[in-house]
Amino acid sequence: MVAWIGSRTVPLSAAIEQVAKLLATSRCPVFSLDSDIHGCRSLIALAERVGATYDHVNGRDLVHEVALHTDIGGFFATATEVRRRADLIVVGGDLPTAHHDLLLSLAASKPDLSGGGRRRWFQINGKAASAGGGRPLRLPKAVEVGSPDYPVDAVLGILRASLAARKASAALANADAFLSAMAKARFPVFVCSHLTDVPSLAMLQGMLADINKTQRATALFLPADDDAWGMVLASTWMTGFPPRTGFSTGSPVYDPWLCDVDRMIAQKEADLHLWVSERDEAPPARRGGPPTIALVRGERPVAGAAATIRIGKAGLDHDGVVYASRIGTLRSVAATTPSDLPSVRTIVSHLQHALTGKDMPC
Amino acid sequence: MTPLTFTLRNEPEERLDLSGLTPDRLAGMTPAEIAKLRVGTSRRPVAAGDIFKITGTDASNIVFSGGSGRFDRVGTEMTAGRIRVAGDVGARAGRRMAGGLLKIEGKAGVQAGSSMKNGRIEIDGDAGEGVGGPMAGEIHGMSGGLVIVRGKAGDRAGERMRRGIIALLKGCGDHAGLGMIAGTIVATGRVGRYPGHLMKRGSLLFDLKPAELSPTFVDCGRVEIAFPALFDRYLMEEGILDRPLLGPRPFRFGGDNAVLGKGEIMFARG
Numbered sequence: 214m215v216a217w218i219g220s221r222t223v224p225l226s227a228a229i230e231q232v233a234k235l236l237a238t239s240r241c242p243v244f245s246l247d248s249d250i251h252g253c254r255s256l257i258a259l260a261e262r263v264g265a266t267y268d269h270v271n272g273r274d275l276v277h278e279v280a281l282h283t284d285i286g287g288f289f290a291t292a293t294e295v296r297r298r299a300d301l302i303v304v305g306g307d308l309p310t311a312h313h314d315l316l317l318s319l320a321a322s323k324p325d326l327s328g329g330g331r332r333r334w335f336q337i338n339g340k341a342a343s344a345g346g347g348r349p350l351r352l353p354k355a356v357e358v359g360s361p362d363y364p365v366d367a368v369l370g371i372l373r374a375s376l377a378a379r380k381a382s383a384a385l386a387n388a389d390a391f392l393s394a395m396a397k398a399r400f401p402v403f404v405c406s407h408l409t410d411v412p413s414l415a416m417l418q419g420m421l422a423d424i425n426k427t428q429r430a431t432a433l434f435l436p437a438d439d440d441a442w443g444m445v446l447a448s449t450w451m452t453g454f455p456p457r458t459g460f461s462t463g464s465p466v467y468d469p470w471l472c473d474v475d476r477m478i479a480q481k482e483a484d485l486h487l488w489v490s491e492r493d494e495a496p497p498a499r500r501g502g503p504p505t506i507a508l509v510r511g512e513r514p515v516a517g518a519a520a521t522i523r524i525g526k527a528g529l530d531h532d533g534v535v536y537a538s539r540i541g542t543l544r545s546v547a548a549t550t551p552s553d554l555p556s557v558r559t560i561v562s563h564l565q566h567a568l569t570g571k572d573m574p575c
Numbered sequence: 576m577t578p579l580t581f582t583l584r585n586e587p588e589e590r591l592d593l594s595g596l597t598p599d600r601l602a603g604m605t606p607a608e609i610a611k612l613r614v615g616t617s618r619r620p621v622a623a624g625d626i627f628k629i630t631g632t633d634a635s636n637i638v639f640s641g642g643s644g645r646f647d648r649v650g651t652e653m654t655a656g657r658i659r660v661a662g663d664v665g666a667r668a669g670r671r672m673a674g675g676l677l678k679i680e681g682k683a684g685v686q687a688g689s690s691m692k693n694g695r696i697e698i699d700g701d702a703g704e705g706v707g708g709p710m711a712g713e714i715h716g717m718s719g720g721l722v723i724v725r726g727k728a729g730d731r732a733g734e735r736m737r738r739g740i741i742a743l744l745k746g747c748g749d750h751a752g753l754g755m756i757a758g759t760i761v762a763t764g765r766v767g768r769y770p771g772h773l774m775k776r777g778s779l780l781f782d783l784k785p786a787e788l789s790p791t792f793v794d795c796g797r798v799e800i801a802f803p804a805l806f807d808r809y810l811m812e813e814g815i816l817d818r819p820l821l822g823p824r825p826f827r828f829g830g831d832n833a834v835l836g837k838g839e840i841m842f843a844r845g
Contacts, residue, residue: 264617370789381790381793412772420833
């Protein structure tokens, strides 16, 4: 049982035909995506075919991480380089729980290319510094720098002013130890995720730019969601832009506000919503929203959806390719419990065929 | 000659890109030609004639009779003339505007006056976030001109602006003047968190001390300099305020010391 129209079980071919019809007649379709690289590539190709706008299902978080790269830019390194070269690691704010193992493995290693095999740790903390999600990571070796009175972005600002020998109107605990360690370090690395907002990331990268005038320093950026970051990479190499991008004019247009799928649905601009999630996430229930097509793993049809098709998950039901921030690039994942559930790419291939009479080029 | 008037027939179903309906671009065109211009942004875009009843002949004086939050990019890149919108507008009104007057009698969406270079924008209602700011991927925001918001403005007003004046008469959201390079932002009423965050130069002028000031701004005390009186006079002559904002001895904070530290925040009352 893999497909439903409404709550009625149908053969997959009938569901494909229905979904293709909805996509072909839609004036302003929007896609919310969450899949592996193959799935994202096929869905972006489908978006181009039907003139849709797409975003990740967690686009609200992803947009800040993308803005760090599109609006600010910065210095970045891979975890491998950090492991071998960093003689000083500064953790900026809380990090997502998914990356705690990476930090702990870094803490257990020694740099063999720098610093005489020694590595110092600092952790920047501030008021309510829990933007990364999950429980806070406490590294036993780390010296905590910060203030309970100021949030992380303000703490970063004070540190940046101190590094440039400019005044600030507040003092931080262990700031002198931090400045002393920075002066001695040969390759300091700041580890960051989506701290709180774009201004915080801008402050951190600005501090790195200041430091790089006299010595080397870089950042290890850890995305909050590796799968979402994989989609960013796939989107960028296919269209030249990260998500939020739309094809309503035929060419890709990147616009984080205009192509915000949640906003488009809330403001009744979208007239069809394709929701794809390889995790067990169902589309959020919306009263009066557009018709929804759901590609999900669940065993039941999504309540209120015009059509639901079951899909498998890469690395579980079928092989796939995902982004891994631990190595800073893509990696293949083999199916751990292979099943007959179709992949996203397979479903999209059927849809492309139903829409054009041709198979997908990729 | 009568103003070229676009009367809204019905609320549009899709967002409209009105960047083509400016005095510069419509000069010399007949109403029939204008009616064929594409303004829709969906897969089956509408034309201007589908949305508006078009009357009048003077393209240097354009009136939108009836507005909508889906009117995007009104007055984009206009260099001269006048546009008046009797209602709301959507995103990026006056984007990269280089001259003329854009008068909005309702609310404006995000990034009004985005990267504008010159001219004047007056918004009678509230404005969304990013007044005068850059679009994604751009380095600089507003580089000249005047934006007056008579309602409340959203977050990040004047982000990375290089020159020009923004006046926000019912307060603004967080991070006003974020990453500001130069220019002036005036705000009366409540100002959100950390105004002037990452600002290098420029002036933020308020009637009250901001509730949350970044610790990388340092108190310079009360100052007796000529600038506040001069600027107060300018604000009143332009009809932006009807009484002095700063007075003769305003409080001054210098910053943002996290960056260059040559900017200032001044306010009349602590």
